[in-house]
Amino acid sequence: MKVNDLEKLKSEGIENLPSEERRRFLRFGLAVTGVFLGGSVLSLTSTRNAQGAMGPVPPAGKFPYKPHYTMVIRQNRCIDCERCMEACTKTNNVASYGYRTTILEQEIDLGRGEKGRMFMPVLCNHCNRPPCVRVCPTTATFKNKENGIVMMDYDRCIGCKTCMAACPYNARYFKEENRAIDKCNFCFDTRISKGESKTACAAACPAGVRIFGDLTNYDDEAYQLIHTPEKVVWVLRPETGAMPNVFYMND
Amino acid sequence: MKRNNKDIFLIFGLLALACVLFAGQVYGEEEYDEEAYGPLKPIVWAKPVKGVVFLHKTHTMGAGLECDSCHNGEMFEMAAGTAEENDDFTMASLYEGKYCGSCHDGETAFSSKTRCATCHVGVKGYNRLTGVVLHDAEGGNH
Amino acid sequence: MNNIIASVMPQEGGLAASPSRSYNAIITVGGLLAAVGLAAGLHAMLIGHEHAYGVTREVPWGLLIAAYVFFVVTSTGLCLVSAIGHVFGVEAFKPIAKRSVFLAIITIIAGFFVIAFEIENPWRMPIYNMLSPNPTSNIWWMGTLYGAYLFFMVVEFALLQLEKHKVAGIFGLLGLVAGIAAHSNLGAVFGLLGGREFWHGPYMPIYFITSAMMSGCAAVIFFHWVGYKANGWKMSEKLEASLCSTAKLGATLIAVIMFFTTWKMISGISGQPPGKYEAMMSLINGPYAVNFWVGEVMLGMVVPFILILSARAKNLPVLFSASVSGIIGIFFMRYDLVVVGQIVPHFHGMGINELPHLFTYTPSLHEIMITVGAVGLTVMGFLMGERLFRGHLSEDH
Numbered sequence: 001m002k003v004n005d006l007e008k009l010k011s012e013g014i015e016n017l018p019s020e021e022r023r024r025f026l027r028f029g030l031a032v033t034g035v036f037l038g039g040s041v042l043s044l045t046s047t048r049n050a051q052g053a054m055g056p057v058p059p060a061g062k063f064p065y066k067p068h069y070t071m072v073i074r075q076n077r078c079i080d081c082e083r084c085m086e087a088c089t090k091t092n093n094v095a096s097y098g099y100r101t102t103i104l105e106q107e108i109d110l111g112r113g114e115k116g117r118m119f120m121p122v123l124c125n126h127c128n129r130p131p132c133v134r135v136c137p138t139t140a141t142f143k144n145k146e147n148g149i150v151m152m153d154y155d156r157c158i159g160c161k162t163c164m165a166a167c168p169y170n171a172r173y174f175k176e177e178n179r180a181i182d183k184c185n186f187c188f189d190t191r192i193s194k195g196e197s198k199t200a201c202a203a204a205c206p207a208g209v210r211i212f213g214d215l216t217n218y219d220d221e222a223y224q225l226i227h228t229p230e231k232v233v234w235v236l237r238p239e240t241g242a243m244p245n246v247f248y249m250n251d
Numbered sequence: 252m253k254r255n256n257k258d259i260f261l262i263f264g265l266l267a268l269a270c271v272l273f274a275g276q277v278y279g280e281e282e283y284d285e286e287a288y289g290p291l292k293p294i295v296w297a298k299p300v301k302g303v304v305f306l307h308k309t310h311t312m313g314a315g316l317e318c319d320s321c322h323n324g325e326m327f328e329m330a331a332g333t334a335e336e337n338d339d340f341t342m343a344s345l346y347e348g349k350y351c352g353s354c355h356d357g358e359t360a361f362s363s364k365t366r367c368a369t370c371h372v373g374v375k376g377y378n379r380l381t382g383v384v385l386h387d388a389e390g391g392n393h
Numbered sequence: 394m395n396n397i398i399a400s401v402m403p404q405e406g407g408l409a410a411s412p413s414r415s416y417n418a419i420i421t422v423g424g425l426l427a428a429v430g431l432a433a434g435l436h437a438m439l440i441g442h443e444h445a446y447g448v449t450r451e452v453p454w455g456l457l458i459a460a461y462v463f464f465v466v467t468s469t470g471l472c473l474v475s476a477i478g479h480v481f482g483v484e485a486f487k488p489i490a491k492r493s494v495f496l497a498i499i500t501i502i503a504g505f506f507v508i509a510f511e512i513e514n515p516w517r518m519p520i521y522n523m524l525s526p527n528p529t530s531n532i533w534w535m536g537t538l539y540g541a542y543l544f545f546m547v548v549e550f551a552l553l554q555l556e557k558h559k560v561a562g563i564f565g566l567l568g569l570v571a572g573i574a575a576h577s578n579l580g581a582v583f584g585l586l587g588g589r590e591f592w593h594g595p596y597m598p599i600y601f602i603t604s605a606m607m608s609g610c611a612a613v614i615f616f617h618w619v620g621y622k623a624n625g626w627k628m629s630e631k632l633e634a635s636l637c638s639t640a641k642l643g644a645t646l647i648a649v650i651m652f653f654t655t656w657k658m659i660s661g662i663s664g665q666p667p668g669k670y671e672a673m674m675s676l677i678n679g680p681y682a683v684n685f686w687v688g689e690v691m692l693g694m695v696v697p698f699i700l701i702l703s704a705r706a707k708n709l710p711v712l713f714s715a716s717v718s719g720i721i722g723i724f725f726m727r728y729d730l731v732v733v734g735q736i737v738p739h740f741h742g743m744g745i746n747e748l749p750h751l752f753t754y755t756p757s758l759h760e761i762m763i764t765v766g767a768v769g770l771t772v773m774g775f776l777m778g779e780r781l782f783r784g785h786l787s788e789d790h
Contacts, residue, residue: 076366080373081300096441098450105375105746117368117376120745131588137523137533156521161444161515161530164453170739173450176441179514195713206300207367236740240587373746 036103038228056235057226057247060216063128065148067214069186071123071199072222076250077207078103078119084201084210091190091200092182098173100124100184101201113153121209124171124184125236125244126150132163132172141181148245149188168240186212215245225249262337295380297374298335302377303370304362305351314360326353408784411624416776419623423495423773427506430766434510437759442513447757452735457511457758459728460764462579463608464504464771465539466727467603469576470609471497471569472546474639479558480565485638488631489613490784492778494550494565496616499774501543503767510763515672531582538575542568553783576601585735590668592734596657603649604726610643611697611719612767618713633709640706640715647719649696654694671737675751681733684725693722 021135088100101123112118130150132141140156141163143149157180164172164181175182186192187199198204202210213222226233226247237246258386283291289307295305321327327334327350334340334350345352345363351370357365372380396422410416448455475493478486510513518536527533545568552561577598583589584597614636621628628636676685684712684737700715738748756764779783 076368079300079367079371080302080369080375081373083300103373103375104740104748105373107744107746116366117372119368119373120743121572122740128565131586134525134527134529135532135535135582135586138517138523139527140521156517156525157514158521160517161448161453161533162517162530162582165735166451166586166588170451174453174513176443187565204751237588242587251608 010129027182055233056238056244057233058215058243063148065144065146066105066216067147068216069126069147069192070148070213070215070222070226071099071186071246072207072213072225073121073203073209073246073248074211074251075120075149075248077119078121078209079207080105081206083204083206084121087200087204088184091187094174095175095177095182097180098175100182120248121170121201122169122236123246124150124167125169125242125246126186127182128243128245129241131166131240131242133166135162137162141183144188147188149186150183151188152181152183153186154178165189168237168242171243224248283312285306290316293380294331294375296332296335297377298338299341300371302373302375304372304376304380305370321353326350401683402714408626408786415702416623417484419774423769423771423776426769427766427773430506430763430769433759433762433766434506437763438513442564443759447760449750449752449754451738451752452754453733454571454731454735454765455754456728456760457507459724459731460767461504461508461511462657462731463724463727464500464507464724464767465576465579466605467608467612468497468501468504469572469574470607471612472542472572472609473501473606474609474613474642475671476565476569477642478635479563480569485635488629489543489617490633490640491550491553491782492617492620493609494546494553494787495614495778495782496612496775497568498543498546498550499778500612501539501546502774503542504769505539506770507763507767521645530640531578531585535578535582538571538578540570543569549713549744573602576605583730589734590666591661592673592739599652600653600657603653604723605644607643607646607650607719608723610639610646611716611723613639614712614716615720616642616775618709618716620714620775620784623776624779624784626784628709636709637706637714640701640712643715643719644698644701644706647701651698651735652693654689667742668737671751672733673739675733675736676729680751680753681729684729688722688725691722692718693726697722711758 041120082103084101085099085103088094092207094100101121103120106118106120108116108118118195126143126149128148130141130143133143133150134193135137136142138155138156140157140158142151142153144151159172159179161181161197162176172181172183174180187196187201191198191200197212199210199212202212211222211225213220215223217223225231226249231249231251233247233249235247238244285291288311291308294305294307296305310321311318318328322329340350342363344350345355348356351365354360357364377383442448446455446457470561471493474486475490475497477483478488479494512518522533522536526537545564549561549564549568550560552564555561580598580601582608583592587593617628617632617636620626658673660679661669662677675681697715697719700711700718704711704715706712732754736751736754738745738750738752740748
């Protein structure tokens with residue numbers, strides 16, 4: 001086809017294209033110009049920063065876990081009733097001097113000099129690149145190959161506490177009764193492996209703050225929440241490169 | 252002479268009172284009158300969830316509500332702690348326009364479906380307001 | 394076999410150690426301190442570190458890790474300095490080789506003594522280091538390599554006793570390689586933690602090796618001088634010259650460490666990098682300022698540097714004072730390095746009400762006793778070594 005012929009063709013209009021095709025076309029165009037890859041010229045530089053700018057949720061299929069367990073925290077709903085902490089302690093036999101999850105109180109700026117309050121639940125982020133797992137000399141802490149939960153094998157723990165030093169989220173403590181590190185495992189041993197669909201904390205939450213779910217299931221509530229385009233989704237301390245699986249948002 | 256003395260005292264007294272009132276105006280601190288505005292001490296509910304705070308000051312002195320705006324036989328009793336004994340003292344009732352929800356409906360005042368942590372001070376706030384001293388559970392040392 | 398053992402064991406000849414009462418008393422005190430440290434460590438192991446130590450969930454590493462780092466830094470440094478003469482054949486450093494190798498063994502044992510009580514289940518370490526190793530873990534590499542290092546150093550020392558200097562040199566080289574690898578891995582234990590801004594980066598492994606060398610110089614001068622003084626021996630000219638060379642090397646390394654520290658501080662302040670900046674400021678004018686300015690800068694760098702320069706690296710008592718000051722300063726360096734790396738809260742800068750600006754850590758009595766015990770162990774081992782191995786004289790020089 002010559003250029004002259006091309007000019008004679010009538011445009012079909014992009015509105016007639018199926019959205020999938022349109023998306024593919026746009027992606028192609030963006031990839032050619034390099035915009036898709038973080039605007040790097042000719043896509044020569046790393047795409048890692050671009051991912052950071054595009055949000056913390058990894059694209060489907062990037063990690064091999066199925067189910068890929070996750071938790072979404074709808075932060076502004078949290079009222080610090082601490083029922084999650086009570087349920088966690090009871091379910092997982094958490095030591096009195098430790099915790100697997102806790103609520104932090106955050107001071108926020110409402111503007112015009114007014115201060116507001118927000119509560120921030122924190123727990124193990126079950127990172128996709130967990131620093132704690134990398135540093136453990138005896139693989140006592142490991143990432144479950146099937147579901148991505150960061151777990152503990154108490155018998156192998158030597159108690160060097162390097163995982164505690166490595167964790168960006170302060171999610172670990174040493175439990176003397178076990179002579180091992182104790183941490184959140186998304187209630188895998190106490191609930192999830194027994195067929196429950198929610199962790200103890202998520203089940204106990206009266207305000208729907210904690211949504212436990214599966215990143216490989218498109219119908220899952222957690223999946224859908226963090227794939228709501230108009231919502232801002234964030235993770236804690238993304239700069240560490242740990243790629244956490246606990247996502248925060250407001251609703 | 253005696254009478255004159257009295258007058259002088261009266262004038263000084265009035266001047267002093269005016270000064271106090273004026274100073275109060277200038278420095279923005281109106282005397283909080285518990286008779287007119289209700290108790291200064293925050294009301295803290297522990298049920299159905301721990302840690303919800305209500306300040307008379309914000310609502311009466313701040314927003315200009317009268318006592319019987321809320322203590323009207325429907326919304327709240329005068330005696331503190333009555334509401335939280337009721338089974339329907341829940342968020343669902345508030346959304347239906349009961350209790351705080353009478354005003355906090357998004358029109359008269361901000362909706363009780365939003366800004367949760369404005370009134371919910373949580374276990375932390377409850378402990379702070381009721382003077383419970385905990386050994387430090389998060390942060391710091393033990 | 395018996396012949397070999399017999400020839401490795403202490404021989405007649407050499408220098409006879411002082412039979413004085415005070416000499417024996419110091420050995421006894423060292424032994425007692427070590428015993429007390431051992432008791433404290435075992436007690437802590439029994440009741441649990443949660444109850445015995447000052448470390449917390451937020452600051453999981455404290456005095457014991459600092460002491461461990463201090464001892465293994467000293468050991469690696471002694472190995473490095475001894476290797477200059479012994480492995481690489483630099484004449485000026487040969488007379489100090491044997492005592493240094495012996496002390497490298499003593500100090501690494503003191504380090505292991507501390508770490509055995511720092512980790513909660515030390516008996517699991519050798520088992521699961523073998524059964525379920527993690528090759529990405531710096532702790533694994535460090536543990537394994539330091540194990541190999543101790544083995545090589547012991548063999549090297551035995552061969553030196555046998556006057557087999559050639560083969561000893563080979564083991565010395567193996568020990569050196571294992572030591573450098575192990576020690577830089579120890580640096581990487583800190584440096585590779587992306588969530589700890591103060592430590593994160595390539596600086597730690599490099600700094601660890603450099604400061605090991607500096608510690609080694611200080612320890613060589615310190616122990617040689619004390620060894621000869623305590624026994625009333627007179628140093629040969631060669632040995633004196635050797636210690637002066639060590640002092641020169643030490644001064645050079647202090648200069649390097651000053652340079653490193655300066656840029657570490659400037660890079661931590663410039664642009665106020667989050668997390669790093671708060672830690673840096675805690676050293677400059679915060680709760681660790683006295684440790685930093687008095688301990689690290691004055692005792693660790695300025696005083697020894699000036700002393701060595703003013704004595705033109707010749708006056709041995711002055712060099713000894715420099716080494717004492719340096720060793721104390723180096724201990725502060727290790728302590729600050731370990732503790733300050735953890736005091737900035739994980740969720741800093743997020744307006745969390747219950748988080749302090751900086752976490753605090755205070756060593757507990759148990760931790761102090763174990764550390765003092767390790768010092769006692771070193772003193773005892775050192776003085777017994779002087780007596781058993783008769784001044785560590787070697788035919789080779």
